[in-house]
Amino acid sequence: MLLLPFLIVSSGVFSFLLISAYFFERDGGLQYLQKIKGYEDNRRWQAAWVFSLQKSKDPKIVDELINLLSKNKDEKIQMFAALALGKMQNKKASPFLIKALFSKKRELKICSILALGNLKEKRAQSCLINLSKERDEGIKKVSAWALEMIKR
Numbered sequence: 001m002l003l004l005p006f007l008i009v010s011s012g013v014f015s016f017l018l019i020s021a022y023f024f025e026r027d028g029g030l031q032y033l034q035k036i037k038g039y040e041d042n043r044r045w046q047a048a049w050v051f052s053l054q055k056s057k058d059p060k061i062v063d064e065l066i067n068l069l070s071k072n073k074d075e076k077i078q079m080f081a082a083l084a085l086g087k088m089q090n091k092k093a094s095p096f097l098i099k100a101l102f103s104k105k106r107e108l109k110i111c112s113i114l115a116l117g118n119l120k121e122k123r124a125q126s127c128l129i130n131l132s133k134e135r136d137e138g139i140k141k142v143s144a145w146a147l148e149m150i151k152r
Contacts, residue, residue, distance in 0.1 A: 057088065057090075059090075061088070062085070062088060062090045062092055062093060065081045065084050065085050065088075065093070066081075066085065066092070066093055066096050068081040069081040069082055069085065069093070069096050069097070069100060070096050070099070075105050075107065075108055078100070078105075078108050078111075079107055079108050079111040080111075082097060082100060082108065082111040082112045082114075082115045083111050083114065083115060085097060085115050085119075086111075086114055086115025086116070086117070086118035086119055087115075087118060089118070089119060090119075091119060091121065093115070093119070094116070094119060094121045094123060094124070097112045097115050097116050097119070097121070097124070098112075098116065098121075098123065098124050098127060100112035101113065101116075101124070101127050101128075101131065106136065106138075106139070109131075109139060110138060110139060110142050113128065113131065113139070113142045113143055113146050114142060114145075114146065116128070116146055116150075117142075117145055117146030117147075117148075117149035117150065118149065120149055120150050120152070121150065122150055124146070124150070125147065125150060128143045128146050128147050128150075129143075129147065131143040132144050132147065
């Protein structure tokens, strides 16, 4: 019964990713950061989303993403910055991601939880345990996943 909606959503996401991969130019990390800062509204979010799919080890990019996460007012930009920081596996971002766990913005909180799980950040365990007791089922589930990732 749940298989049909899952297949529909999965095919939509796959189509979107395929089309995005075909039509997006292949800019590097610093170029995407410039687009995130320079574009308005949807184009910024698009650049941030594509950037979050990349895996970079450039320390300049980590610093810029931390700045976007902690100082940008746009929630979507903050979300994609958190996801990108989790993929980059740089522990320098951990204090900023932990601080984002206390945000009132649900989606930012979820992205930060995912990032901390990817980082396997042990310093976030107590916060994640508290979040796993929240009423919000999505936050509970993502927190439980992150705690499991940290244990591995």
